[in-house]
Amino acid sequence: MADLAPASAPTGRRRIPDAAVARLPVYLQILNGLIADGTEQLSSDQLAALAGVNAAKVRKDLSYLGSYGTRGVGYDVAYLVYQIKRELGLHNEWKVVVVGAGNLGNALANYSGFTLRGFPVAGIVDIDDSKVGRTIAGVKVRHVEELESIVRTEGVSIGVIATPPVSAQQAADLLVKAGVRSILNFASVVLTVPDTISVRSVDLGVELQILGYYEQLSRDTGKDKREAVPACR
Amino acid sequence: MADLAPASAPTGRRRIPDAAVARLPVYLQILNGLIADGTEQLSSDQLAALAGVNAAKVRKDLSYLGSYGTRGVGYDVAYLVYQIKRELGLHNEWKVVVVGAGNLGNALANYSGFTLRGFPVAGIVDIDDSKVGRTIAGVKVRHVEELESIVRTEGVSIGVIATPPVSAQQAADLLVKAGVRSILNFASVVLTVPDTISVRSVDLGVELQILGYYEQLSRDTGKDKREAVPACR
DNA sequence: ATCTGTGAATCAATTCACAGCC
DNA sequence: GGCTGTGAATTGATTCACAGAT
Numbered sequence: 001m002a003d004l005a006p007a008s009a010p011t012g013r014r015r016i017p018d019a020a021v022a023r024l025p026v027y028l029q030i031l032n033g034l035i036a037d038g039t040e041q042l043s044s045d046q047l048a049a050l051a052g053v054n055a056a057k058v059r060k061d062l063s064y065l066g067s068y069g070t071r072g073v074g075y076d077v078a079y080l081v082y083q084i085k086r087e088l089g090l091h092n093e094w095k096v097v098v099v100g101a102g103n104l105g106n107a108l109a110n111y112s113g114f115t116l117r118g119f120p121v122a123g124i125v126d127i128d129d130s131k132v133g134r135t136i137a138g139v140k141v142r143h144v145e146e147l148e149s150i151v152r153t154e155g156v157s158i159g160v161i162a163t164p165p166v167s168a169q170q171a172a173d174l175l176v177k178a179g180v181r182s183i184l185n186f187a188s189v190v191l192t193v194p195d196t197i198s199v200r201s202v203d204l205g206v207e208l209q210i211l212g213y214y215e216q217l218s219r220d221t222g223k224d225k226r227e228a229v230p231a232c233r
Numbered sequence: 234m235a236d237l238a239p240a241s242a243p244t245g246r247r248r249i250p251d252a253a254v255a256r257l258p259v260y261l262q263i264l265n266g267l268i269a270d271g272t273e274q275l276s277s278d279q280l281a282a283l284a285g286v287n288a289a290k291v292r293k294d295l296s297y298l299g300s301y302g303t304r305g306v307g308y309d310v311a312y313l314v315y316q317i318k319r320e321l322g323l324h325n326e327w328k329v330v331v332v333g334a335g336n337l338g339n340a341l342a343n344y345s346g347f348t349l350r351g352f353p354v355a356g357i358v359d360i361d362d363s364k365v366g367r368t369i370a371g372v373k374v375r376h377v378e379e380l381e382s383i384v385r386t387e388g389v390s391i392g393v394i395a396t397p398p399v400s401a402q403q404a405a406d407l408l409v410k411a412g413v414r415s416i417l418n419f420a421s422v423v424l425t426v427p428d429t430i431s432v433r434s435v436d437l438g439v440e441l442q443i444l445g446y447y448e449q450l451s452r453d454t455g456k457d458k459r460e461a462v463p464a465c466r
Numbered sequence: 467a468t469c470t471g472t473g474a475a476t477c478a479a480t481t482c483a484c485a486g487c488c
Numbered sequence: 489g490g491c492t493g494t495g496a497a498t499t500g501a502t503t504c505a506c507a508g509a510t
């Protein structure tokens with residue numbers, strides 16, 4: 001449990017707090033939009049307003065990347081984008097494979113945000129023969145038996161589970177056997193995987209329940225919600 | 234900004250820490266599964282193992298609901314389910330309306346986890362006439378102009394945004410005008426809404442980026458990932 | 467004068483550890 | 489003996505506030 005490589009890890013990589021890591025992609029998204037608009041400089045105040053957080057947090061978060069701002073001026077947008085991408089590892093491409101070609105699998109494969117952000121969909125698999133052979137977003141649906149070969153030949157590192165809950169653990173087992181290193185799980189189930197695999201679960205129903213709680217809270221207390229709901233990390 | 238109703242809010246409602254609120258639906262999900270299996274009692278250790286967290290956290294979280302366990306024995310599953318549902322406000326039904334009948338809107342409307350968890354889809358709207366009139370998961374797609382009338386007549390309290398990013402702010406404005414109280418946003422955009430509305434944003438691409446970061450981290454440091462990735466709140 | 471970068475202070479969440487009950 | 493409930497201790501995240509750079 002204790003950190004066995006305290007001061008300087010092998011590559012000298014700083015350890016960025018989890019909460020900050022979760023915000024960096026949001027800043028990145030905003031900065032990419034600004035580049036499209038032609039904005040070249042911005043201050044922590046401006047970025048904070050766009051991201052809906054406070055300026056001190058922005059400065060602290062960005063300081064984990066190094067000191068890339070200019071005092072009295074602000075940050076260079078393009079350079080900041082470069083640094084955030086570097087830190088998040090977005091200068092490599094991480095290929096993903098989607099397991100489950102149902103409604104959700106369909107939506108995910110079509111979702112341009114994956115490819116656009118450097119996570120190309122290298123394959124889609126399903127266990128249902130009637131779905132195999134179709135093309136979704138330019139990718140052929142293949143049988144789940146081919147999962148391992150897809151992962152190996154394409155060098156896929158992330159598996160996305162878009163199956164019904166009952167099949168999710170099976171899908172996870174297959175992904176692990178196939179050799180992926182991380183799993184993004186959209187089934188409403190807690191998965192059991194080896195310690196060497198990282199899992200991140202997003203449960204769309206849970207998000208609604210959380211929202212419902214704060215809705216009820218504000219009704220019961222008669223209070224407004226400003227700043228009340230954690231806007232999801 | 235300071236909390237103006239410190240000790241006892243109007244209804245005597247305790248304020249549960251955000252982090253705990255986010256975990257309650259996960260416990261609930263697991264407990265519902267146990268009921269189906271016929272399990273009637275369980276300890277904090279067991280629930281902790283199933284949820285992938287530690288037992289002290291489970292006990293602390295559940296203690297916010299009141300003292301409903303039995304020392305030396307554990308918790309009664311059915312009663313715990315009842316208490317969590319009460320706390321989360323799941324004894325009322327919260328109707329939702331989905332804006333955007335594209336791939337994602339389709340998947341969300343079909344996603345049984347919404348209805349199953351007490352969030353029935355009262356309507357789906359789209360701005361594209363070619364999609365209006367279709368039926369998705371038993372609900373007719375209607376034109377976005379009818380949004381307000383749907384919200385009023387059905388008593389919808391939550392709007393789900395499943396549009397492309399460019400249309401998301403417009404969708405949010407329409408939802409606010411129509412009178413929803415909360416918004417669940419799946420477009421990769423930061424929304425601007427009045428303080429009286431709560432928003433929770435889920436960006437599917439961002440989830441991958443975060444996963445990618447920890448993947449890179451573990452490669453660079455050569456360390457394993459046990460406990461390394463925050464499993465999404 | 468403006469805006470960053472960061473220690474110090476504050477606030478929140480987690481974990482420990484044990485008294486109290488079954 | 490086993491398990492909950494909870495203060496106390498700890499760890500982590502956020503915010504403050506200001507020195508330092510341009």
